[in-house]
Amino acid sequence: MRYRVLGSTALRVSVIGVGTWQFGGEWGRSFSQTEVDAILDQAAELGINLLDTAECYGDHLSEALIGNYLSRRDRSRWVIATKFGHHFNKFLDRTDAFSLGAVGQQLKESLRALQVEAIDLYQFHSGADNAFLNEDLWAALAEQQRAGVIRHYGISILGKGSELQAQEARQRGATALQVIYNRLDRRPEQMYFPHARRDNLGILARVPLASGLLTGKYRAGASFPANDWRSTFDAAKMRQDLAEVERIQRAEVPAGVPMAQWALAWCLKNPLVSAVIPGCKDAAQVRANAGAANLVAEV
Numbered sequence: 443m444r445y446r447v448l449g450s451t452a453l454r455v456s457v458i459g460v461g462t463w464q465f466g467g468e469w470g471r472s473f474s475q476t477e478v479d480a481i482l483d484q485a486a487e488l489g490i491n492l493l494d495t496a497e498c499y500g501d502h503l504s505e506a507l508i509g510n511y512l513s514r515r516d517r518s519r520w521v522i523a524t525k526f527g528h529h530f531n532k533f534l535d536r537t538d539a540f541s542l543g544a545v546g547q548q549l550k551e552s553l554r555a556l557q558v559e560a561i562d563l564y565q566f567h568s569g570a571d572n573a574f575l576n577e578d579l580w581a582a583l584a585e586q587q588r589a590g591v592i593r594h595y596g597i598s599i600l601g602k603g604s605e606l607q608a609q610e611a612r613q614r615g616a617t618a619l620q621v622i623y624n625r626l627d628r629r630p631e632q633m634y635f636p637h638a639r640r641d642n643l644g645i646l647a648r649v650p651l652a653s654g655l656l657t658g659k660y661r662a663g664a665s666f667p668a669n670d671w672r673s674t675f676d677a678a679k680m681r682q683d684l685a686e687v688e689r690i691q692r693a694e695v696p697a698g699v700p701m702a703q704w705a706l707a708w709c710l711k712n713p714l715v716s717a718v719i720p721g722c723k724d725a726a727q728v729r730a731n732a733g734a735a736n737l738v739a740e741v
Contacts, residue, residue: 443489444735448521448716449617449644451594453562455521457710458732459492460485461648461719465507466499468533469721470670477724478507484725486519488732494620494646494719495556496525496567496598497548498536505555513557523620523646524552525567525598534671540573542582549586564592565620566607568600574607580614587615596620598648599634608634612641623647623715625656625690625708626683638714647709650718651702655683658691658701699737702730707737 444457460481465473482493495504505524512520526548528536539548552561564583566574573579574597586592596618597607608619619638623630624647638645651657653672662684666672687701695704702720709718722728 443732444738446716450642451617451644453521453594455492455717456490457717457738458490458706458735459494459717459719460490460728461721462493462495462504462508463499464721464723465504467503468671469723470667473507475507475510479511480725481722481728482511484728488729490732491519492521492523492717492719494523497552498528498530501530502551502555505552509555509557517558521562522556522558523563523565524556524561525565527567527569527573533669534674538569538573540569540576540579542578545579545582549591553591560591560593562593563596563618565596565598567598570600571604571606584615594618603629603633605633608637611637611643616643618644618646620646620648622649623709624650624652625705626652626686635712635714644716645714647715647718650706650709651720652683655687656701656705658687660684700730703734703737706731706734710738
C-alpha cells in the first residue's frame, strides 16, 4: 500500500480507501455484520486505513456497522471520515438537514453509531451554496474541533458541482475536498484542483470507477435491479458512457492490466489526489481495488 498526507492535515491516508455507501443498503443488497467484518479485515490486512461513510447511508446504518467492527478492533489504525447534512427517510430519499440543531444531533448520533470519541474528518455533505455560506455552521464546527470531537473538517461537494465551495473552503477552516472524479468526469481538474493546489486542500476522489462503469464489466444495454441506485441512471447517458469506456479500454488501458485497477491509478496520477474511495461488495473486491496501489508512482 502507498500513503499520502491529506492536504495540510497530519492524516496519512492509504491511497486506496473504502467507500461504504453500500453498507446502507442502496447497492442492490443488504450487508450483515459478518460481511462487513470480512471486508474491513481484508482492508486492514492490505494496509488500507481510510474509511469513508455518512450519516445517511441508511439511517446511520453504515456508521453503525463500522462502529460495531471498530469496537472489536484497533480503532487507532483507522482514519474515519463521515459526513453531515441529511436525514435518511427511505431508499434514495433524504431530507436536507443543515441547521445548527440538526447538525449537532447528527454529530452525536454519528459518534454513537461509530463508537468513537472523535471523528477524523467530518464533511459537509452535498449541500447547496446557501447552506455552505452559513457562517454560524462553520463557527459551530470550529468549536467542536477545539473540543476535540472533530479533528478536521471538509466539504463533500454535491454531484452537480460548486466551484464556490472549493474556492472558499479554506476560509471556512476546511482542509479537504471530496469530489466526483474519474476518467469519465474530469471537471474537477478545472473546477476544484486549482483551489486545492492554492490552499493545500487534500482531495478524496469519490466514484472513481464511475459507479462501476469503469470496471469494464458492463456493455451497452446493461441494466440494474430496482433496489440498486444505478437503476436511476439516464439510459441515453449510460449508453454514451459505456461506449466511451469501451474506447478507453481499447486505447488507454495497457494489455494485461485490469481496467478497474487502471482507473483507480489514473485518478492518483495527480498528486493533489490523496486517495480514492471506491466501494466494494466483498473482500475480493477490496483485494482488487488495493492492487491499484502497485500502479501508482511515488509522489
